Amino acid sequence: MRKFQLTGVLVLGVMIASCATPYQDSSSGQEKSPGDLAEGSAPPPPPGASAETITVTASRMADHAQSAPSVIAQSRHETYIPPVRVAVDPGREQYDGEEISPVKLTSTEPVSTFSVDVDTGAYANTRRFLSQGMTPPKDAVRTEEMINYFRYDYDRPTDRETPFTVNTDVAKTPWNENTYLMRIGLRGYDIDTAERPAANLVFLMDVSGSMNRPDKLPLVKTALSGLAGELSEKDRVSIVVYAGAAGLVLEPTNDTGKIRRALDELSAGGSTAGGAGLQLAYNIAADNFIEGGVNRVILATDGDFNVGLSDRDALVEMIEEKRDSGITLTTLGFGTGNYNEAMMEQIANHGNGNYAYIDSALEAKKVLGDEMNSTLFTIAKDVKIQVEFNPAVISQYRLVGYENRILREEDFDNDAVDAGDIGAGHQVTAIYEVVPAGKRGWIAPRRYEEQRSGEALRRLTEAAHIKLRYKLPDGETSRLINRVVMGSAFTQAGKPTGDFAFAISVAAFGQLLRGDDLMNGFDHEDIGALAGSQDNYWRQEFLQLNALAAAMRSGG
Known part of the structure; x- marks a missing residue:
């Protein structure tokens, strides 16, 4: 394993505590429980492990792991285990990754269908590799699990009749001046x-x-x-x-x-x-x-x-x-x-x-x-998403991630086909990269390409029709939600900012680790700039992992 120096922050502390365990709020001096945390905020970091105070170089990780005692120290409120970092050759580990999602021509394949995914394992596993100074195998990286590891500022459901909200937004793609990114975000209702x-x-x-x-x-x-x-x-x-x-x-x-x-x-x-x-x-x-x-x-x-x-x-x-x-x-x-x-x-x-x-x-x-x-606690089961793009407005598209969750078009309306479940408070994010009609796409125009249909032209104000199917936990018949993304969302879109920019930075991080050849030279430095400064514990950690990946790629 190549050793390298990285001055900056890498949080390696580990701690487990009950959700009922109070912690001291440094700003107020009052005790709070994790349930008091604001939406999108982080739980308190491990004892003595704040993103401002700990600096660990990657070359010291193995020594740190070897010297860490194995005794579990217990107190009234928490159990603390020293960092465990065991550097092992991953050659015998088994992964089953899919090829990166291909580009689709809207004129011939206007419909994209997939099952939701709330797993997060790929992100934590990637973190493990990078923390040990190793690049994760490409098959170990599933971009949707990287994105879904984090929480975003989606609207909460106003009632439980519909168990989740559907949020959409559009921004210009940071790595391609001819494309746009369309985000679909679901947020389930919370329960006490x-x-x-x-x-x-x-x-x-x-x-x-x-x-x-x-x-x-x-x-x-x-x-x-x-x-x-x-x-x-x-x-x-x-x-x-x-x-x-x-x-x-x-x-x-x-x-x-x-x-x-x-x-x-x-x-x-x-x-x-x-x-x-x-x-x-x-x-x-x-x-x-x-x-x-x-x-x-x-x-x-x-x-x-x-x-x-x-x-x-x-x-x-x-x-x-x-x-x-x-x-x-x-x-x-x-x-x-x-x-x-x-x-x-x-x-x-x-x-x-x-x-x-x-x-x-x-x-x-x-x-x-x-x-x-x-x-x-499951609030919706067999949740499927289907997006139909209008070929008069969108000429090409690709789904970022979800390669092993792709469904056939006919599976969407078939209630016998299993799909992913959403739990209380869960969030699901999907991002499409799309090429507006008239812009240069990844695939060159075809000589005998079909003309746009009259219906597509009549609905020229619509860019995409989003449909969601789900069943209630005790139901066997699915319910349908419809959303339309207007063409004006693309003409009015600007550079990504704030919460959406961070989601895009995580997507880019995953795609770079996967070896995506459509990133046009967008690198880890660009990812860090796009993500911006963060005050959330988990997001700060992401910035440090991105810095680690950058150092490894540059051989530093």
């Missing part, structure tokens, strides 16, 4: 913890020998211990483990002490009977099924299924069957070296759950604490 229905959760933990690393089982314990602290009296947690065989180690309970003691006693060893573990976890979830509640298996593993039901098609078939019975699946990925991300991401998709990668206890707190309601 008291409103959340009872949860029947089965922690399914990989305790095989491959998990015997500081960045694996110890971090899993910390993550699930933090989630246990969020339980209410109506919730129940069971713990199933698997290694050479699978077994139930904790009967359903909401006793946080019992859960944490059971977690503390676990150790790693043996082979990986992941399929048997999943089967047992689903059986336990079914035995304790709560009608009208949340019934979910939470799988924590490095994804290394090598004994038993390891065939991906067989796993998917089982997971889809259980999904249809009302038991969903969340996957939490851990570790390096033999990490099977392809398995983790895909089985979560088929299980109507979500996939996250946990590279630190702070990320565990974000996923299983701050975002717990989003993770557990």
Whole structure:
């Protein structure tokens, strides 16, 4: 691994705390809880790890990881684990990336259809690679998960009859003077913890020998211990483990002490009977099924299924069957070296759950604490987006990301076709890059190209028709939302600013890491300038990751 110097900020601290844990507001001196945070703001950084005070050079990361003690220090309010950074050759890690979305001619393919995606694992995994001084494999980068890692200033739903708002905006493309970027943003309604229905959760933990690393089982314990602290009296947690065989180690309970003691006693060893573990976890979830509640298996593993039901098609078939019975699946990925991300991401998709990668206890707190309601409580299922571009206004387009979420046009109106779910407070962002008619596009004009239809010309004021289909959590028939983006949105569009500019900078970051050859020389320095200064903890961290990627690309 090449060592390089980078003066600046890279936050490596990790901390997990209960959402109910108060923290001191430095501006007011008053105690606040994470629930008091303003929209789009960040939770407090780890103890002593603010973006203004910590500077770590990449050449010191390995030394820092090796010298960090493995003892978990506990206090009344929090559990703190020193940074875990294990530099491992990623050659045995498994990814299943798709080719970058191709350009489409509106005259021949005016309709784009895809399933929503609320996963964020690709961003955290990319952060892990960059923090270790390595460029992530291109197949590990899914741009939509990079974008959706962050929150944006979308309008909140005014009522729950329609579970999410649909927001659109347009700006000129920073890397191409002939194109524009059109953003579609969804925002689900929020629920209070008291409103959340009872949860029947089965922690399914990989305790095989491959998990015997500081960045694996110890971090899993910390993550699930933090989630246990969020339980209410109506919730129940069971713990199933698997290694050479699978077994139930904790009967359903909401006793946080019992859960944490059971977690503390676990150790790693043996082979990986992941399929048997999943089967047992689903059986336990079914035995304790709560009608009208949340019934979910939470799988924590490095994804290394090598004994038993390891065939991906067989796993998917089982997971889809259980999904249809009302038991969903969340996957939490851990570790390096033999990490099977392809398995983790895909089985979560088929299980109507979500996939996250946990590279630190702070990320565990974000996923299983701050975002717990989003993770557990579904407000809309089988959410699909379809965009029809008017060829008289838009000549070419491409969807940024969502390569493994593409649906056929006929899938949109077919309620039997599964799609992504949206949880309480979830946000989903999609960005299209489009070429207005008359502008130079990526594809040269065709000699025998069809003339624009009369209907397209009659609707010349319309640039795009956006349709969304979704089902309510207990529904089987989809509902439809229509939005029209007017052509004037493009003629009046200026350079991206503020919140939209940051979203575009993250999209560009993902596309650069993917090797997108349509970025026209737009580089990491341009990304930093576009993102601008940020006062949000997670966004500040993004700026530092971008600086790391720039230094690595330049060989500095």
